[in-house]
Amino acid sequence: MKDNFQPPLGKISKIAGKSISLIGDDIDTDRIIPARFLKCVNFDYLAKSVFADDRKNLKGMHPFDLKSNEESSILIVNSNFGCGSSREHAPQALMRWGIKAIIGESFAEIFYSNCIAIGIPCYTLSKELIKKIQHHKSEHNLFLEIDIAKSEVKSDLLTVNLGIKESAKNMFLSGKWDATSTLLENTNLIDKKMNDLPYLKFNNKYF
Amino acid sequence: MSHNTLFDKVWDLHKVVSLPGGSDQIFIGLHLIHEVTSPQAFEALKDKNLKVKFPSRTVATVDHIVPTDNQSRPFKDDLAEQMINTLEKNCIKHKIKFYNIGSGNQGIVHVVAPELGLTQPGMTIACGDSHTSTHGAFGSIAFGIGTSQVRDVLASQTIAMNKLKVRQIWCENTLSNGVYAKDLVLHIINQLGVKAGVGYAYEFAGPAISELSMEERMTICNMSIEGGARCGYINPDEKTFIYIKDRLHSPQNINWNKAVEWWESLKSDENSTFDDVIKFDASRVEPTVTWGITPGQSIGINQKIPSLKEIHPNDQFIAGEAYEYMGFEPGQTIKDTPIDVCFIGSCTNGRLSDLRVAASILENQKVAPNLKAFVVPGSEKVAKEAKGEGLDKIFIKAGFQWREPGCSMCLAMNSDKLIGNQVSASSSNRNFKGRQGSPSGRTLLMSPAMVAAAAIAGKVSDVREFIKK
Numbered sequence: 001m002k003d004n005f006q007p008p009l010g011k012i013s014k015i016a017g018k019s020i021s022l023i024g025d026d027i028d029t030d031r032i033i034p035a036r037f038l039k040c041v042n043f044d045y046l047a048k049s050v051f052a053d054d055r056k057n058l059k060g061m062h063p064f065d066l067k068s069n070e071e072s073s074i075l076i077v078n079s080n081f082g083c084g085s086s087r088e089h090a091p092q093a094l095m096r097w098g099i100k101a102i103i104g105e106s107f108a109e110i111f112y113s114n115c116i117a118i119g120i121p122c123y124t125l126s127k128e129l130i131k132k133i134q135h136h137k138s139e140h141n142l143f144l145e146i147d148i149a150k151s152e153v154k155s156d157l158l159t160v161n162l163g164i165k166e167s168a169k170n171m172f173l174s175g176k177w178d179a180t181s182t183l184l185e186n187t188n189l190i191d192k193k194m195n196d197l198p199y200l201k202f203n204n205k206y207f
Numbered sequence: 208m209s210h211n212t213l214f215d216k217v218w219d220l221h222k223v224v225s226l227p228g229g230s231d232q233i234f235i236g237l238h239l240i241h242e243v244t245s246p247q248a249f250e251a252l253k254d255k256n257l258k259v260k261f262p263s264r265t266v267a268t269v270d271h272i273v274p275t276d277n278q279s280r281p282f283k284d285d286l287a288e289q290m291i292n293t294l295e296k297n298c299i300k301h302k303i304k305f306y307n308i309g310s311g312n313q314g315i316v317h318v319v320a321p322e323l324g325l326t327q328p329g330m331t332i333a334c335g336d337s338h339t340s341t342h343g344a345f346g347s348i349a350f351g352i353g354t355s356q357v358r359d360v361l362a363s364q365t366i367a368m369n370k371l372k373v374r375q376i377w378c379e380n381t382l383s384n385g386v387y388a389k390d391l392v393l394h395i396i397n398q399l400g401v402k403a404g405v406g407y408a409y410e411f412a413g414p415a416i417s418e419l420s421m422e423e424r425m426t427i428c429n430m431s432i433e434g435g436a437r438c439g440y441i442n443p444d445e446k447t448f449i450y451i452k453d454r455l456h457s458p459q460n461i462n463w464n465k466a467v468e469w470w471e472s473l474k475s476d477e478n479s480t481f482d483d484v485i486k487f488d489a490s491r492v493e494p495t496v497t498w499g500i501t502p503g504q505s506i507g508i509n510q511k512i513p514s515l516k517e518i519h520p521n522d523q524f525i526a527g528e529a530y531e532y533m534g535f536e537p538g539q540t541i542k543d544t545p546i547d548v549c550f551i552g553s554c555t556n557g558r559l560s561d562l563r564v565a566a567s568i569l570e571n572q573k574v575a576p577n578l579k580a581f582v583v584p585g586s587e588k589v590a591k592e593a594k595g596e597g598l599d600k601i602f603i604k605a606g607f608q609w610r611e612p613g614c615s616m617c618l619a620m621n622s623d624k625l626i627g628n629q630v631s632a633s634s635s636n637r638n639f640k641g642r643q644g645s646p647s648g649r650t651l652l653m654s655p656a657m658v659a660a661a662a663i664a665g666k667v668s669d670v671r672e673f674i675k676k
Contacts, residue, residue: 025525026401026501030639034646035618039272039286041246041293053646079521080402083435083501084639085618086337087244088353109405109437110337113368114353167369170228178355180255183232183363189223190365193234194261197220198469199329200236202462 005047005096008119011175015101015121016145017073019155021134022063027077028084029111033093035085046089047096064097074144076133077104082111091115101146103153103162105130116168119177121148124163133157148172209373211479213442214408217348221331223365230367236330236347238265238360239316240303242272242294243620244335248357249297257362259301264364266325267298267305270315271620275583275610278308287621301361312455314586314612317341317429317554321421322588324454328443328470333360338554338636340431343440344424345447346473348408350438371408371438372482378415380490385671387564388423389430389556389634389654391415393495393505395487396434400522401503404436407482410475411441415489421450422560429555430636433502442474494670496541497638497652499529504638505652508669512539532640533649534628542667544651547629549580549607549662550643551655553617556634557585561655562593565634566601568659568673574606575665581608581623583615607662619644632661 037049055062063069075094081104082090091114094102102115103123115122123146136142136157145154151162151169171177183190194200209215223232240248245267252258259265272287282288291308298305306312312319317338320326328346332339335357342349356366382391409431411424419427424441431439448467451457458466493507504526506512514537518526530537551557551565562584574580582602584590590612593599599609616623617635624644625631631643631650638650651667660670 024528025522028501028637028639030618030637030642034641035620036644038243038620039284039290041289042250043247053641056646078524080405080435083401084337084432084637086335086339086351086353088247088335088355091353106402106405108402108435110351110353110432114355117353117355165229165369167226167228167230167367174227179367180251180257180359180362182226183359183365183367184257186224186232186365187363189232190234190260190363193221193223194364197234197236199327199466202458202465202469203327203456 008100012119012121012172013148014146015074015148017100017143018071018141019074019076019133019144020063020069020072020141021076023078023134025079026083027081029082029087029090030084032082032090033087038087038089043089043092043096046093050093050097068141071098072141073098073100074146075099075102076130077102078130079105081107083108086110088114088118091118091120095120103130116171116177117179121146121164121168121172123151125160129158129160209480209482211476212373212410212481213346213440213473213475214348214371214373214410216473217329217331218370220329226367230369232365233331233368234365235333235360236264237325237332239320239332239334239339240265240267240357241316241336242269242290244354245297245357246290246293247354248361251358252361259303259361260364262302265303265361266320267294267303268313268316268319269294269307271614271618273308273611273613274621275613275615275623278611284622311587314589315554315557315614318558318585318589321345321425322454322586324451324457327451327457328447329473333366337432338429340437340439341425341429341554343428343431343438344421345451346440346443346470348438348440351432372406373410374404374407375410375412375481375484377484377486378411378413378489379486380488381415381418382489382492385656385674386492386494387654387656388419388426390492390495391489392427392430393497393502393652394492396430396503397505398487399434399485401433401501402435404431404434407436409434409436409439410481411439416441417444420560421446422558425558426555430502433636443470494654494657496657496667498533498535498541499526500532500638500640501525502636502638502652504529506541508542510541512537512541514538542669544667545630546578546632546661546666548625548631549578549658550616550631550633550635551658552583552585552615553635554585554614555636556655557583557589559589559592561634562589562598563596565655565659566598568656568670569605569607569663570601572605572663574662578662578665580606580662581610583610584612586612616643618642632658632667634658
């Protein structure tokens, strides 16, 4: 069955939701979505396969299986999250599971740009503060409110500034994080580049 | 900020405009696509009612899902068949050149494009695959992109991207006998860490790099991404030009001289500045093997697996995970670790020179009993040339299976997979948990020569003891 999923659209100025902590450094995209689930021609059915092998190995104790984390939407991770393969299936699977924003110590580069391109803001925060959120003990998961314009997260535990690339922040605020239309606004300049690049002159047209 | 490096020159040349917010719109000179990360991009074009802007600047092949035993169509795996079929249809519909199975030019996208002369100095090259960094070996600026950016390139031939910083990795002296490009790059990643390259392009330079063949340079640049750098490159030189000359898509006749003149001008200037420079002594690198679950967790063949105390505090968490997953104890030697499966192939080490060096070690030797060993040439052309030299016979006689070209067990999207907690000696690029198809499978990355030695001994071995005098 196709997941009942609505992708984000247009301007994003606030994201509020329950946090879900996933502890570990260098969590690669093969772990987020193992390669066998890439055998598909669309992203529609990826939600259930997110962290498939890690979840199987942890027999119900993986954060994405815990009942307390149901309906969570803000993922808290550690260092170099999303390293490895460029597969956009990884953020697509997270998004379809319910993740709307990620806060981490650091992110791998291609994963980060994939997240931005599909409307998932990724924020950086110090190791100490991430640890504080991840190890926060209470009856309920921490509820976080992210203000995109201020790059700030508010909660009962703490209110702090978050790190984000200025370009990414502006894309969310303006609703232009889906870059295609912005890029196509410069069609004349693109055509000029196509005519001017030296190697396109001395390479015969390929086909 | 870097100045006058090859990266700066190529970036500036391809910059269409500065976008609001600080990123640049960058023209992509060559776009490569394959069956896994393109179907959703074509679908998105359809949804937006857009067409492919410059079909002549995109080239396709099929590699990730292809079976390596029986490639007759339809594939036994329905999902794999659906994926190749979708790519075939999309290429026909959008008039994109597709090097399909049987064309003589199919193979792993990062093996095929250089072979065809598509990859050239000074180009920006993008592909929905993180190992696109491979093409930087030719002095191009090449990087992996996700599917949304594949869509952007198809629609506009451009992407939005923040300019990278440039780190020069200077390698002094030369590699010693029995030590290869793979060992050097594993060593570099081990020393710098798997995330040191985030936000950087790596320029590999110095005598040890100049000494390398083009195929070895591809191995180095290929693994830039494993050190966190989306892009790695090497300044073009005479070896680069000789490699490119007279290939199917290389500049011909009068254009050849114009091309070489322009390529020469792209090299990082004598007075170029880098954001930072790190030096290595290549002569001190040993045959290197990974013991953990990131490509940074490696040691020399005669070293012991480090204890937590010997590991930087920031890397201790993942080291703890690695001991547990791999079943290794700190202080244990990596040498003599029993091996179940040997895999030679991938975009890192599936080229002719890789097969030659492995075959030279396997000649008149036998694979250890109860060990599965197979070799997957990187492309149809590699397979043909290897057969022409009789390498296939050497592999088969030694007890290796000789397969058809594809990505195969590097990422195990086809039926080539580890079973249970098997240990593989693999010439590929990633040793992540579950990477080779079994959720508990274990991967030891090493050079193709070291894989050949492990195949003969049935355990991790020092290839220098196998090299014929």
